[in-house]
Amino acid sequence: MEGSKGAKLTAKTIKWISPLFQAAAFLLALSFTTLILLAVGAPPGQAYLNILKGAFGNTNSIANVLVVWAPLLLTTVGVLITFSAGLWNIGVEGQVTLGAIFTTWVLRLLQESALPPWLIILLAMLAGMLGGALWAALAGALKTFGGVNEIFGGLGLNFVATALTLWLIFGPWKRPGTGSMSGTLPFPETLWLPTLSGLRLSPWALGLALLAVVVVYLMLRGTRFGLRLKAVGKNMRAAYLLGVPTWQHMMASFLLCGLLAGLAGALQVTAVYHRLIPSISSGYGFLGLLVAMLVNYQAVWAVPVALFFAALNIGSIQLPIVLRLDSSLAGVLQGLLVLSVLLVEGARQQIMKRLRLSDESAPVEERP
Amino acid sequence: MRKNIFRLALLLMAFAMLLTACKPAATETTTGSGTAATEAAATEAAATESAATEAQPEEFVFGMLLVGPYNDRGWSQAHYEAGLYVEENLPGARMIYLDRVNPADRPGTTPAQLAEELVAQGARLIIFNSDDMKDSSTEFAQAHPDIFVIMASGDQVWAEGNAYIPMDNMVNIMGRMEYGKMIAGCAAALTTQTGQIGYLGPLINDETRRLAASAYLGARYCWSEYLGNDPAALQFKVTWIGFWFNIPGVTADPTQVADDFFNTGYDVVISGIDTTEALTEASRLRAAGEQVWAIPYDFIGACEGADAVCLGVPYFNWGPAYLATIQSAINGTWTSSFQWNGPDWADINNLDTSAVGFVPGPALSPDASALLNQFIGELAGGLNLWTGPLNLQDGTPYLADGEIATDQQIWYLPQLLEGMQGQSVSGE
Amino acid sequence: MDVALYDIHKTFGRVHANVGITLSVPAGTIQGILGENGAGKSTLMKVLSGFIRADRGEIRLDGRPVVIHSPSDAIRHGIGMLHQDPLDFPPMRVIDNFILGRKGGLLPGRAAAKRDFRALADQFGFSLDPDAYVDTLTVGERQQLEILRLLWLGARVLIFDEPTTGISAAQKEKLFAALRLLAEQGRTVLFVSHKLEDVEGLCHKIAVLRQGYLVGDVRPPYKTAQLVEMMFGKSVAMGERQPAKPGPVALRLESLSVEDDRLKVRDVSLTVHKGEVIGLAGMEGSGQGLFMRAICGLVRPTGGRVWVGDQDLTGRSYLAHKRHGVAFLPASRLEEGLVPGLNLTEHFVLAEERRSFFVDWNAGRSLARQRILDFNIRGAPETPVESLSGGNQQRALLALLRVPLDLLLLEHPTRGLDIESTIYIWSKLKERCAQGMAVLFISSDLEEILQYSDRVLVFFSGRVTPPLEAADLTTDRLGELIGGKGWPEKGGQG
Ligand SMILES: Nc1ncnc2c1ncn2[C@@H]1O[C@H](COP(=O)(O)OP(=O)(O)OP(=O)(O)O)[C@@H](O)[C@H]1O
């Protein structure tokens, strides 16, 4: 983002060099995958075509891609905030889960009340954000007061969140009769976030996710708070001496990320599954971390990259159905993509170093 | 530095994905061509048969949603193979399937939505294979009255069930694993030297409770009737790990649980979970010279490689029920029903007829083996262990003397039985 | 080895850091490289040692053109460099650091390496424990380790970028002796500095850079005034001492005690008036740093009280001190002072007192431009701080200070600054003292202490002298005290 402010000549060069590298990474991943497809005797062209058709073939499939995209965007921009503060918020996965749990909780409490449904949904979603934030605050407190590295704290809290979900589903929130892997009893349709007619996509979910991207983008770029977060992330001691209350900012970044992750969890309940299920977080937390890393911590790029991942997820459903290909292929493509981006990024830094176009590549290296 | 560690982890992850993917993908091609061959054979067979039966060799596509990988050597593979069995035995039938149908592997999707993808590819009947998909199967069946739905392990269309939802296009299918577990319990009782049997349970619900109770009933019967021991001297303890398989940090570690059993005098462990930790742990201890045994679950080939300790395995065989049900959909004789299919007592391991089976394991002694066969014979002859007097774990009467449990009483068993140790309901 | 540079050019964006520099240095020479801050000294040396690739030009060793594209290329050709900002030292043992970077051989052969290490160290009179941990070494000792390492790797050309900043006088003597020995052995030494007295006493010839150009390569006898003119393009005069007119109390310490795991500073009482400048002298690590950090809340005092104005701030955080008009500038610029990865504008915005939610980047840029002019920083608003030259980083730090301040604590405020900048910075500081700001500063430059302080505290392994009138002190007396000689018997009770 500082590119626009960077020294004219180098900034410009880098502006068009960077996407070039990104494209190279993409091509590299694609050719690896093609090789694998050929090796197992599958027609690569057809495979790609089917993924494309599966993701964008009709309104319905596009809507399904967007259903995945919305929560993924939320977690991605959420972890971008913590990344800015130099923190690896691995706990984002558990924060999504807690968001879902809190949302379910409020829905259960209020579903029989006389309140209008829209108000119940609103309260439930706010509760979800609160839940995510609380869980994040816990990771933050462990980090700032307990000295527990946020990676380990986050991992631990993720486990606790999963255990809590299972306990609720098979214990206190068990559906009448048999506790089921299928989750808690589905909520009545009045408590579903409205969807576009005939589709599973809720415009609200989409709107909230896009709003979050814009807000986070503006926050990191244009506010004093965002600047302070960056300073804390790049050099905590210096930031402190420059007058930034550091632990408060780290905590705030955790809370904000938790809010967004909690919102993602709330959407999973109100817009997608309409109940609490065992793996309610759908792995969006980890996927979000991955996307955030791939986009080199720039909020704008999160939009297309998250879309790509969402499309891959939905499109690859066709592979086992139509081509009888193993369904882990999508995972492979995803893994290869990450791999090639890392490889190409390594190469890029080498080359930049050679060229000494240091003022843009250096900050990249300074990141946590 | 931290970034580097994380990147390294990612690299490893990516490599792992690559490796795991390559293997099954390679298997898939052979399976694929194999299927093509059988398909060709089937079409041929259909062609030759078509003269005799007047069935038209018209294609009937059925779709299957598997909760796990199609080759998991467990629950999902058993269903997948049943699908292949239908393709083989029903001219014109063709399966399309989607595996890993769960929100962790397919974020943001629901089984109902994925079923629609199968329909879009021509499926006219959908099999949902897991309890996870219960709500989705209902939702889907109601939204698509023209598509046939088989919900395996569900009870929605059981008119006498607790959660009856009439749906003309749905059939529930489940195997009476109770028998398999009784036989497993008997094998354990006939083998134990200490009179202590451990049961490695997954999570607590009606299904898992009734299966654990069945194992206990079988064990108690063989213990007292065949060995002449005092039923009160038999210790039968259930430990729940909290899920169908080990999730580090979330569930109890099944290896640890099995180990605790073996170390505290429980010399036979019956597994109720999807994975084989009990068997592995028993083998390890056996190698160290201890007299211990284990009984796995679910998959017909589970004993493989654990000859010294495996007493046998109870398994599901979905093929015959699927075949008949799909046939009825084709013939137009489909009726909504709840099928709870027992073993074929003529031969419980006949893959064409028996819904549930038990393969005796190599570690079962000849004496025990003979008694086990006697037990199976008695069951075939009408022995019903779900007969009173039976009390629930807390002493509440469950069945009066001579009273025979109804299917509902068994299906919705509210607690473990008196005489069993272990938790009856999830902790609150 | 003879080293020759031909027509070296290097630009960074719009900055022309080296413009057609041609210089030859015969074997056995100590070549001084002199120049003001940002003149291009470090850049030229980095070109020679492979850290930077020149845009144009040629390097010849013993008359043969060589291609040097990386530090490992350079060391292969026998060129090694000690950097201006000591690179990160991981917490490893001296001997492991010594072995590090050795080509070939999976097993380092520690025993043999240790023997070599001892032999080399003896040769130069360095007393380094090979089993000590690197992070416990002083800057001077790290330098010694680095010299030994480069020699062991086969360096025949050694480059020293401002090696005399941050080391004690004794260590400096040792260093100079070592450099002379290196030259006698036929090695080539390039010695970068902007301290005239260092260069004049040591170097066989002196090249002077100004704004990227080589403006001269002179031989003894040196004329200081001439060198200064070459450096700055004009003559520079030291100002007069300006004693303060004491105002009301700015800082009062009552029996302040503070300790860390190595040192105890006990019962220091001191009253500082507005406008006063107090110099803290002593060898690096004698307690002055700890003392200063205790005053501003970065380290918790173990006893006593700290009053700023009429506020008791004992035990309060640094941020609380900051709110009461106290500021602290650390010595390690890129580790504690500035945020690498952020540019100058971002720094100024960050340090601003404004509380608005959104940043007005245009205002930020013009603020940055203003400060850059005020403090004569060679850089643009969008220059990331890590690409500023060392001296310019120091100016940037000073430029970041908020404007009305009651008490300013400085660690080595002019380390790395050329004389002109030093004089300029101090004139700025004195200006603010005249408006009522009090200053405490640490320096290892005795001249600076005597020139700018009103009173002086001398530290020696945790002991502190009572405040001494600077006007009564001489460099000799100060030097003695710093070395632990001539202390009053019961010294330490400030
Ligand atoms: N990596 C870089 N990117 C952009 N500009 C740079 C970079 N390195 C140095 N410069 C600029 O080049 C000029 C020369 O810098 P150099 O570090 O060589 O100065 P110097 O003579 O060593 O100064 P000092 O005495 O302050 O250390 C300065 O204007 C500096 O800002």
Ligand SMILES: [Mg+2]
């Ligand atoms: Mg320099």
